[in-house]
Amino acid sequence: MTSYQVRKFQQIPISILDLAPVKEGSDAGESFKESVQLAQQAEKWGFHRYWFAEHHNMPGVASSATSILIGHIAAHTKAIRVGAGGVMLPNHAPYIVAEQFGTLETLFPNRIDLGLGRAPGTDQATAFALRRTLHVGPEDFPMLVNELQDYFSKEPVSRVRAIPGQGLEVPIWLLGSSDYSARLAAQKGLPFSFASHFAPAYLLPALQLYREGFQPSAALDKPYAMVAVNVIAADTDEKAEKIATSLYQQFLNLIRGVESKLLPPTDSMDNIWTPMEREQVKKSLNPLTTIVGSKETVRQGLEKIIEMTGADELIVGSQIYHLEDRLRSLEILAELME
Structure with a gap:
């Protein structure tokens, strides 16, 4: 039996x-300019948050210095x-993260x-370049979260103040792709x-583990779950499917271990994979969580x-x-939100 309220x-x-x-043929500077335009439109259209994800040593992803990029977008x-x-978090001293986000x-x-x-x-080599040691790993995550929370508290235990x-x-x-962070959250x-x-x-x-195990805290009195999905919306299903070939090529290159920037769409993937x-x-890219299509197709996917x-x-x-195409995809989502 579900213990949550289903809403549209x-x-x-x-x-x-x-x-x-x-993108192929472009650079990080252009990527940041486009992010500003997207964020400004997202704000205009009523989206709630605009988040960046930390990645490193990936030619097609420029959000490595995440806190700096957040400040840039917030300023615009x-x-x-x-x-x-x-x-x-294992890449950074919690104290530095507290100062940056403070x-x-x-x-x-x-x-x-x-x-x-x-x-x-x-990868591990880049992780070592970030941390200068691999002694801190994912298993230390709960301790690192506790330390970070202490720096933000009004009366921290630590003598060091952020x-x-x-x-x-x-x-x-807390973010996750397995049950570990669900249990910790x-x-x-x-x-x-x-x-x-x-x-x-x-x-x-x-999600079931998170909801069933949730313990109310000063931060939250009941579970709050965010679900990440890929959405590529266009005026027709056919156009959306073509646009989505950039995403398919990105995941294909990850599978092959090939480094690449984001590639332009192609008419057919048949000769590529x-x-x-x-x-x-x-x-x-399960169809449940990767929704590609026209406004009606996307509406049905989101409702599902x-x-x-x-x-x-x-x-x-x-x-x-x-x-x-990115702007039009967001605009279609905004039209559905209305």
């Missing part, structure tokens, strides 16, 4: 996840919440979110966001995932090559 997507917040994609918008979805919250009061992940967001940071109410989210009474845009298989079990590779990509998950909020990723 017009009744829940919809947010944006931006990986600041670097007025009201939309801006945050990290997320900061990979600074952001001071500059942009009541607009900053701090989502935390426990994976490195990169200035700015101490006493500031920066919302902390429930135990700590924190909001939880599941990365179903690339790990759909564990979505429903993780093998049948086995196609199945691997489709497994990661909200009904199945009881999500309190959706966060939408759209790896789309052409800026005009």
Whole structure:
């Protein structure tokens, strides 16, 4: 028996996840300019949050210095919440994260979110370059979260103070693609966001564990679950499917271990992937959590995932090559929200 209220997507917040994609033939500077345009339109159209995810050593992703990019976007918008979805906490000293997000919250009061992940967001060699040691790993994540929360508290246990940071109410989210962070978010009474845009298989079990194990806290009195989905919307199903080939090629290159920027769409994937590779990509991009199509197709897809998950909020990723197509995809979502 479900213990959540099922609502239509017009009744829940919809947010944006931006990986600041670097396109073939372009560079990071252009990516940041496009993110500003997208965030400004997202704010105008009524989206709730605009988040960036930390990745490293990936030619097609420019959101590595996540806190700096958050500040850049917050400075170019007025009201939309801006945050990290997320900061990979084992890569950083919690004290540095507290200072960075304390600074952001001071500059942009009541607009900053701090989502935390426990994976490195990169390969082992890059993780070592970030940390200078691999002694701290995902298994230390609960301890790191506790330390970070202490820096934000009004009366921290630590003698070291985060200035700015101490006493500031920066919302902390836990992010995950398995059951680990679901259990920890429930135990700590924190909001939880599941990365179903690339790990759909564990979505429903993780949400069930989170809701059943949730312990109320000073931060949250009842569970709050955000579900991540890929949405590529266009004026027709056929156009959306073509636009989505950039996303398919990105995942195909991840499977092959090939480094690349975001590639332009192609008329057909048939000569690009093998049948086995196609199945691997489709497994990661399950139709439940990767919704590609016209306004009506997207509406049906959104209603289905909200009904199945009881999500309190959706966060939408759209790896789309052409800026005009990304803007149109968001505009169609905004039209559905109305």
